[in-house]
Amino acid sequence: MIAFAVLAALPFVAAHPKVNWYQPRDSPVHELFRRADVDITAANFTAGYPPLYMSPNATNTPQAWIDKLNSITLPSANPVAVQTGTANPKYDVANGTDGSGPDICSFTSGCHTDTDLFHGPDNTFVLTFDDGPSDVSQDLYDFLKQNNINGNATHFMIGTNIVGDPATAKSAFTNGGHMAVHTWSHPYMTTRTNEQVVGELGWTMQIIADVTGGHIPAFWRPPYGDVDNRVRAIAKEVFGLTTVLWNHDTNDWAIGAGGNFTIESVEATMDTWFVGPRSPGILALEHEINNNSLIVFKHEYPGFAANNWTIQSVADAFGMDWYQNAVANGAIASTMSVGDIQTAMFTNQSQTATAGATGASGSAAGNSTASGSGSAGASATAATTKAGSAMGIAAPVAAVVGAAVLAVAF
Numbered sequence: 001m002i003a004f005a006v007l008a009a010l011p012f013v014a015a016h017p018k019v020n021w022y023q024p025r026d027s028p029v030h031e032l033f034r035r036a037d038v039d040i041t042a043a044n045f046t047a048g049y050p051p052l053y054m055s056p057n058a059t060n061t062p063q064a065w066i067d068k069l070n071s072i073t074l075p076s077a078n079p080v081a082v083q084t085g086t087a088n089p090k091y092d093v094a095n096g097t098d099g100s101g102p103d104i105c106s107f108t109s110g111c112h113t114d115t116d117l118f119h120g121p122d123n124t125f126v127l128t129f130d131d132g133p134s135d136v137s138q139d140l141y142d143f144l145k146q147n148n149i150n151g152n153a154t155h156f157m158i159g160t161n162i163v164g165d166p167a168t169a170k171s172a173f174t175n176g177g178h179m180a181v182h183t184w185s186h187p188y189m190t191t192r193t194n195e196q197v198v199g200e201l202g203w204t205m206q207i208i209a210d211v212t213g214g215h216i217p218a219f220w221r222p223p224y225g226d227v228d229n230r231v232r233a234i235a236k237e238v239f240g241l242t243t244v245l246w247n248h249d250t251n252d253w254a255i256g257a258g259g260n261f262t263i264e265s266v267e268a269t270m271d272t273w274f275v276g277p278r279s280p281g282i283l284a285l286e287h288e289i290n291n292n293s294l295i296v297f298k299h300e301y302p303g304f305a306a307n308n309w310t311i312q313s314v315a316d317a318f319g320m321d322w323y324q325n326a327v328a329n330g331a332i333a334s335t336m337s338v339g340d341i342q343t344a345m346f347t348n349q350s351q352t353a354t355a356g357a358t359g360a361s362g363s364a365a366g367n368s369t370a371s372g373s374g375s376a377g378a379s380a381t382a383a384t385t386k387a388g389s390a391m392g393i394a395a396p397v398a399a400v401v402g403a404a405v406l407a408v409a410f
């Protein structure tokens with residue numbers, strides 16, 4: 001809780017400004033997420049969330065999410081996968097189908113779709129950190145700030161970890177970072193039921209919104225890269241989430257984990273990246289889980305900077321809004337419906353907001369013209385095959401005490 005002590009000294013945290021959401025009644029965001037004023041320092045903070053380290057299920061998932069799930073059409077040829085031990089999930093244990101074909105398009109089996117973010121744009125190093133918040137996260141955020149790239153990284157966070165340390169999660173946001181979803185309990189998502197997929201994504205979106213003044217995430221990354229057409233469809237059509245994969249795996253998570261990866265070997269690999277091909281660019285898999293991943297990033301970052309890579313968050317690299325209801329940090333969570341945000345208004349607010357702005361003050365100027373149409377459904381079909389890559393495996397690392405008890409009136 002060192003990070004918490006540091007944060008508590010800052011005025012904007014000490015004041016605990018009330019956060020107001022301004023979602024119109026007919027906005028898809030309003031329908032799916034509670035408007036909540038959340039005090040992350042409250043002793044009963046955990047009480048609003050489902051149990052940790054496991055997939056939320058229908059008994060602790062808001063009915064609005066289940067209703068939305070029931071309103072969409074899922075790919076018929078994509079059953080729930082089955083995992084035996086720690087082997088990669090399979091779609092038919094008897095015949096061992098690995099889902100690499102276009103009907104299922106499992107990234108674990110090397111398939112991705114044209115709706116997935118996979119390659120970085122030319123000359124761009126898309127900077128991402130998975131599995132936070134952890135006990136090295138604040139150190140990372142300080143380093144990013146010292147190097148003027150605090151607004152140039154996407155943090156794919158684990159909901160269970162946020163419950164364990166909401167102050168550090170909030171710190172990533174107030175430091176200027178881009179917040180995104182890495183599920184509630186870090187499972188192989190293709191092995192989860194439809195309702196569990198909904199719970200894993202929705203609750204992580206909810207808690208990120210709760211610690212960021214109502215910013216609804218727009219991106220998620222599947223743990224282990226384990227995604228298929230069924231999970232993609234739920235992410236996009238229930239929650240409007242874009243799936244983010246990677247084309248370069250640092251394997252930083254595996255340092256000291258019993259294999260052959262060392263700090264030196266991972267750094268040697270990354271040394272070849274910043275002097276390597278610039279088209280396509282690099283969308284990297286990196287972590288904020290422990291000192292090893294932190295040491296590697298601190299050592300490698302100067303190489304990318306010196307070689308003139310444009311270092312950007314996922315949203316900026318692809319010219320997309322940071323959140324479903326705000327173009328970036330410092331912007332008020334919109335009065336507008338998803339997809340109907342007045343960019344100019346938020347750009348102006350971003351410029352006038354301080355780096356530590358919570359986005360919680362001021363009055364929203366725009367009027368809702370909610371279309372209520374929600375996000376366009378994506379039926380991921382086009383499939384391409386990527387070069388084989390080892391999937392990152394990293395367990396949730398939260399130091400969480402106690403389990404949450406569900407108490408949600410939605």
Ligand SMILES: *[C@@H]1O[C@H](CO)[C@@H](O)[C@H](O)[C@H]1NC(C)=O
Binds near residue numbers: 042
């Ligand atoms: C936490 O406690 C406050 C004050 O007693 C109460 O208003 C709030 O509903 C509680 N939150 C939860 C999630 O139980």
Ligand SMILES: *[C@@H]1O[C@H](CO)[C@@H](O)[C@H](O)[C@H]1NC(C)=O
Binds near residue numbers: 051057058059060
């Ligand atoms: C749902 O999760 C709860 C824990 O919150 C668990 O007790 C219950 O058995 C689960 N139900 C099913 C059907 O898995």
Ligand SMILES: *[C@@H]1O[C@H](CO)[C@@H](O)[C@H](O)[C@H]1NC(C)=O
Binds near residue numbers: 079091092095096097
């Ligand atoms: C193998 O399993 C897949 C998925 O269930 C199914 O589509 C396919 O027909 C099966 N193939 C054979 C040869 O049984």
Ligand SMILES: *[C@@H]1O[C@H](CO)[C@@H](O)[C@H](O)[C@H]1NC(C)=O
Binds near residue numbers: 259260
């Ligand atoms: C580690 O390297 C040794 C020697 O090259 C090799 O035999 C072994 O399979 C490697 N282990 C892993 C987990 O890659």
Ligand SMILES: *[C@@H]1O[C@H](CO)[C@@H](O)[C@H](O)[C@H]1NC(C)=O
Binds near residue numbers: 135136291
């Ligand atoms: C990380 O390493 C630094 C320097 O060796 C040390 O001071 C710090 O305590 C370590 N942090 C953790 C969380 O292990």
Ligand SMILES: *[C@@H]1O[C@H](CO)[C@@H](O)[C@H](O)[C@H]1NC(C)=O
Binds near residue numbers: 306307
């Ligand atoms: C990077 O850009 C600077 C300034 O434009 C230039 O001096 C330098 O040579 C460039 N370095 C590389 C590796 O392209």
Ligand SMILES: *[C@@H]1O[C@H](CO)[C@@H](O)[C@H](O)[C@H]1NC(C)=O
Binds near residue numbers: 310311
């Ligand atoms: C950080 O991101 C901003 C916005 O995309 C960009 O203008 C800037 O060049 C980035 N910084 C670096 C060091 O690439």
Ligand SMILES: *[C@@H]1O[C@H](CO)[C@@H](O)[C@H](O)[C@H]1NC(C)=O
Binds near residue numbers: 348352
């Ligand atoms: C943008 O912000 C500046 C400084 O607060 C203000 O003077 C200006 O009127 C704003 N412009 C718009 C279009 O809101």
Ligand SMILES: *[C@@H]1O[C@H](CO)[C@@H](O)[C@H](O)[C@H]1NC(C)=O
Binds near residue numbers: 365366
């Ligand atoms: C919002 O709509 C109301 C009523 O239509 C109008 O009076 C007001 O000027 C509008 N505000 C803005 C900022 O457009």
Ligand SMILES: [Zn+2]
Binds near residue numbers: 182224
């Ligand atoms: Zn992960």
